[in-house]
Amino acid sequence: MNGKTFTINDIQHLRNLSGVYMLYDGNEIVYIGVSRNVYQRILEHCTENKKIFSSIKAITNSNYLLVELLEVLLISKNKTRYNKLRVDNFFSFYNSIPSTLNENAPAYNEVIEILNVPITKLDKMELI
Numbered sequence: 111m112n113g114k115t116f117t118i119n120d121i122q123h124l125r126n127l128s129g130v131y132m133l134y135d136g137n138e139i140v141y142i143g144v145s146r147n148v149y150q151r152i153l154e155h156c157t158e159n160k161k162i163f164s165s166i167k168a169i170t171n172s173n174y175l176l177v178e179l180l181e182v183l184l185i186s187k188n189k190t191r192y193n194k195l196r197v198d199n200f201f202s203f204y205n206s207i208p209s210t211l212n213e214n215a216p217a218y219n220e221v222i223e224i225l226n227v228p229i230t231k232l233d234k235m236e237l238i
Contacts, residue, residue, distance in 0.1 A: 115165045125149040129170035130181045133163035141192040144181040146174060161192050
């Protein structure tokens, strides 16, 4: 993990936790991802050496659909170096989810409530 400001031990607590994670290069968010095992996915990023990053923030939640929506929401609000997905309007995206999926989706207001909280104050979000 050359150039990283964290060690494998620093991310152990993310093992087997689902969530959204952000890779940072300095103060810049360079990538936003989602995983059912944040620890494993971060290790994969470290060994792939395809993305330059030095630190990580993660938001964990057991509701995987919520974290997937949160990932899209965060990508729509941040221009990142490595993300290919571009969503200009999260509300339009959310409303385009087929109704069969939408029944199981967290309420739009629940997702937006997360958006209205400054990113640095989100629950269970940690800078590694």
